[in-house]
Amino acid sequence: MRRQKVSAAVSLFNRRDFLTAGASSLTTALLAACGSHGPDEAEKILRFAERQNEVVERWLLRHTAMNHAQGHNAGNAFPMYFISKTVPTWDTATRGPWTLEVSGLVDRPMRFTLEDLVKLPSRRQRVDHFCVEGWNAVAEWWGVRVSELARVVGARADAKYVDFRSFDSDFHESWDLESATHPQTIVAYAKDGKFLPAGYGAPARLHSPIKLGYKNTKYLTSVVFMEKRNGGYWSDQGYEWYGGT
Numbered sequence: 001m002r003r004q005k006v007s008a009a010v011s012l013f014n015r016r017d018f019l020t021a022g023a024s025s026l027t028t029a030l031l032a033a034c035g036s037h038g039p040d041e042a043e044k045i046l047r048f049a050e051r052q053n054e055v056v057e058r059w060l061l062r063h064t065a066m067n068h069a070q071g072h073n074a075g076n077a078f079p080m081y082f083i084s085k086t087v088p089t090w091d092t093a094t095r096g097p098w099t100l101e102v103s104g105l106v107d108r109p110m111r112f113t114l115e116d117l118v119k120l121p122s123r124r125q126r127v128d129h130f131c132v133e134g135w136n137a138v139a140e141w142w143g144v145r146v147s148e149l150a151r152v153v154g155a156r157a158d159a160k161y162v163d164f165r166s167f168d169s170d171f172h173e174s175w176d177l178e179s180a181t182h183p184q185t186i187v188a189y190a191k192d193g194k195f196l197p198a199g200y201g202a203p204a205r206l207h208s209p210i211k212l213g214y215k216n217t218k219y220l221t222s223v224v225f226m227e228k229r230n231g232g233y234w235s236d237q238g239y240e241w242y243g244g245t
Contacts, residue, residue: 065210066183066184067127067128067184067209067210067245068126068127069126069127069128069138069209070138071138072138073126073138073139073140073192074137074138074139075192077137078129078137078139078191078200079131079135079137080199080200081213081218082168082199082218082219083168083169083171083233084168084169087198087199088166088167088168088169088198088218088219089198089202090167090202090203090219097113098113098114098203098221099111099112099113100112100117100187100204100220100221100222100223101221101222101223102149102152102153102222102223102224102225103153103222103223103224103225104159104162104163104223104224104225104226105155105156105158105159105225105226105227106150106153106154106155106156106159106225107153107154107156108152108153108154109153110152110153112149114189114203114204117143117144117187117189117204118189120144120148120149120152121144121145121148122142122143122144123142123143123144123145123183123184123186124140124141124142125140125141125184125186125209126138126139126140126141127139127141127184127207127209128209128245129207129209129213129216130209130212130213130245131212131213131214132212132213132214132239132243139191139192140191140192140193141186141188141190141191141207142188142189142190142191143186143187143188143189143190143204143207144186144187144189145181145183145185145186145187146162146180146181146185146186146187146206146223147180147181147182147183147185149187149223150180150181150225153225155177155225156225158227159177159225159226159227160176160177160226160227160228160229161174161175161176161177161180161225161226161227161228161229161230162174162175162176162177162180162223162224162225162226163175163222163223163224163226163230164206164217164220164222164223165217165220165221165222165223165224166217166218166219166220166221167219167221168218168219171217171218171219171233172217172230172232172233173214173215173216173217173232173233173234173235173243174226174229174230174231174232174235174241175211175215176229176242177225179208179210179211179242179244182208182210184208184209184210185206185207185208185210185211186206186207186208187204187205187206187220187223188201188204188205188206188207189203189204200218201218201219201220202219203220204220205217205218205219205220206218206220209245210244210245211243211244211245212243212244212245214233214234214239214243215232215234215243229241
């Protein structure tokens with residue numbers, strides 16, 4: 001897992017050493033559990049370790065932690081990924097015009113067209129993208145902050161999580177509200193100066209350098225503010241739910 005660069009002001013200790021030490025201790029505990037109590041005990045230890053890791057990641061990736069990419073934009077070398085067997089495309093003939101629905105625990109549920117999103121205050125950011133498989137790439141994204149959408153629809157105080165849903169085989173991933181409203185978490189509609197190509201999540205996708213790639217829902221159709229978290233396509237299959245970089 002590639003790790004985001006964290007400034008000296010934010011990182012008060014060497015995160016790599018910290019995580020390496022933690023992984024070593026976890027491995028020892030897992031071996032002991034498998035030898036004495038079997039896979040059920042090992043599963044409990046894994047889930048406990050994930051919760052502890054989430055506490056650390058939440059601290060490291062709070063709103064003051066900002067990613068500033070180094071190196072050249074990946075351009076067309078930026079890998080594409082989707083769940084469907086072919087590149088998902090929005091068929092207006094059968095589905096009508098694409099809109100992004102923002103709903104749930106909000107005062108003013110709304111639907112946004114692509115034109116609506118473009119008219120909102122925008123953010124342009126050149127940041128890293130980290131994949132759980134070990135690679136990373138740099139791209140420049142244009143979009144609207146999720147925090148701005150939350151402001152427009154009036155997200156309520158009891159909203160603690162956000163579910164990002166897709167038309168790519170009903171893919172979805174839920175986030176904690178703090179990560180979703182991080183200054184660098186955006187609903188992106190353009191990449192490297194052009195509106196998103198189909199292979200990168202058009203018409204709009206979620207993007208944030210503070211989360212691993214599998215948490216960044218492409219082909220967005222809805223953003224739902226919730227009181228409780230809702231799992232996700234990959235987290236339901238055993239991937240870490242928090243998925244911080």
